Amino acid sequence: MAIFILILCCLSAVLGAIYIYLSWNFNFWKKRGVAGPEPKLILGTIPCIIKKNRNLAFELQDLYEKYKKTGERFIGVFMTRNPQILVIDPLLAREVMVTNFKCFRGNEQTLWVNRKLEEVSTMNPFMNSGSIWKELRSDVIGGLSPQRIKQAYPIALEICKKLTNYVKAHSQKSDGKIEVKSLCYKYTIEIISDFVWGVNADALNIDEPPNQMLKMARKLVDDSFMKIGLHYLWGLAPPIFRTLFAGRFYPIETDNFYTKVQKDAVEMRLRNKTDRSDFLNYLIQLQEKKFISHMNMVGHSATVLLDGFETAATVMAHTLYFLANNQTSQNKLREEIMANLDKNGCISYDVLVELPYLEQCINETLRLITLISVATRICSEETTLENRKGHKVKIEPGMVVHIPTYSFHNDPEVYPKPGDYTPERFDNGRAKELNQKGHFFPFGDGPRICAGMKLGQLEAKAGIVEILKNFYVKKADNYERFIDPASFLLGLCGDIFLEFESIQK
Ligand code: HEM
Secondary structure, three states, X not given: OHXXXXXXXXXXXHHHHHHHHHHOOOOHHHHOOOOOOOOEOOOEOOOHHHHOOOOHHHHHHHHHHHHHHOOOOEEEEEEOOEEEEEEOOHHHHHHHHHHOHHHOOEOHHHHOOOOOOOOOHHHOHHHOOHHHHHHHHHHHHHXXXXXXXXXXXXXXXXXXXXXXXXXXXXXXXXXXXXXXXXXXXXXHHHHHHHHHHOOOOOOOOOOOOOOHHHHHHHHHHHHHHHHHHHHHHHOOOOHHHHHHHOOOOOOHHHHHHHHHHHHHHHHHHHHHOOOOOOHHHHHHHHHHHHOOOHHHHHHHHHHHHHHHOHHHHHHHHHHHHHHHHOHHHHHHHHHHHHHOOOOOOOOOHHHHHHOHHXXXXXXXXXXXXXXXXXXXXXXXXXXXXEOHHHOEEEEOOOOEEEEOHHHHHOOOOOOOOOOOOOHHHHHHHHHHHHHHOOOOOOOOOHHXXXXXXXXHHHHHHHHHHHHHHHEEEEEOOOOOOOXXXXXXXXXXXXXXXEEEXXXXX
16 A cells, blocks of 8 residues: 555656646746747647647647737747747847847757768758858858859750650540649759759659659658657657657768769769859869868758758649639730740740749748748847837747748738739839738748748749740649648648640640
């Protein structure tokens, strides 16, 4: 009996200690006079992080709408047990990302990777802070400069021809219906493999199964994005546990694969002395100039692959989907494209980047389905944020700040009927004006703005132009599509079949 009572006492003590540990911080925001929802044990104030029943974008949108009405500029939330900030006022978002960036240099993704175990993922600027971030970003961005992207346009045009041949051949086999997400993945992996390594991914070859490039890119993206959920679960554990037990972010298999691809690509480029202004050429020059290691090169290449393969494909697939559902917008865009073709039936790079309605269609896609629906920053230097009625709150280094980009992009006071696809919202260069007010920033903002924006836009724009100048794109069914509740990159669930009817019979 005595032993039983002893066990019961120990058990109660352990459970009591766990309870105190999990709820210890729950009066953090009350003590500082910051409003916010009541946290629940384990779930905090954003339950979808644990329950996975809803996308984070929607959970933050509910909070945004509720607290916007009460005039808060920011509120206090709890990710599991951790107190963090959710920005409500778009101008405060700009302050954090742009004007007061020196105090918010880190981003939450820095916490995703295991620096002891991994070399390749730790080279991605997205997953770094401070001086290391600055150096990595400047190394990667040198290879993505506007001139280099312009010089890489012929690569995209070659792959566009393959895209048309693939759609023609494939649509004959399948009554014109093609699953558009996988089509766009095939297209972007061809561009990225060619631009980054000079390798033909052969993914748009109708007769052959795709080679390893597409399979490995999917593995890298799927395995890494799956780990993001685990990161939030680890938030429940004491930091020492996280450090000791956290696993890898990129799988070892893809690290090994890309290490070999990089080695072969460099050897072949040096052997053949090919003069090509692509990312590989840039990395070879960088190695000569800065003596960067082979693993540095692998890391930079994997950054462009991870950040530039799925993102651009998703934007392109969503835009084609919206245009299939909005024939008036599709016809208007096709007219713009046809009016700008040169005598070879192509659009020059300088014209492509300036096509106003194409830009508006992509902006509207990114507004409706903002790929990275939440931007985060970590406070790197003590500062204050002013809340409503001038209430100043001290923010200490380490505090995570969430910026609900998707909520800003879908606010009916700024975008009437926000669920409708209306590219005309961005008429007369309005995107810039909206950006200045903190209402529109699909590529992020400030010194941490997307490093591959020009490349991503080129991939999506060139692909959409190629499809619309050759095909009428139509809905293949009447299913209502929903945003995937569990995805990190916001995207529509399941397969999206569209019909492609050739314009030249
Ligand atoms: C059209 C597709 C794309 C979209 C919508 C997109 C969007 C974004 C967003 C929202 C961020 C976070 C910015 C912030 O926190 O302020 C980001 C970061 C980043 N993106 Fe993209 N991106 C796209 C394509 C690409 C491509 C093609 C690359 C190729 C290299 C790339 C590389 C990066 C990198 C390296 C970062 C981290 C920047 C930093 O932390 O300094 N992205 N992107």
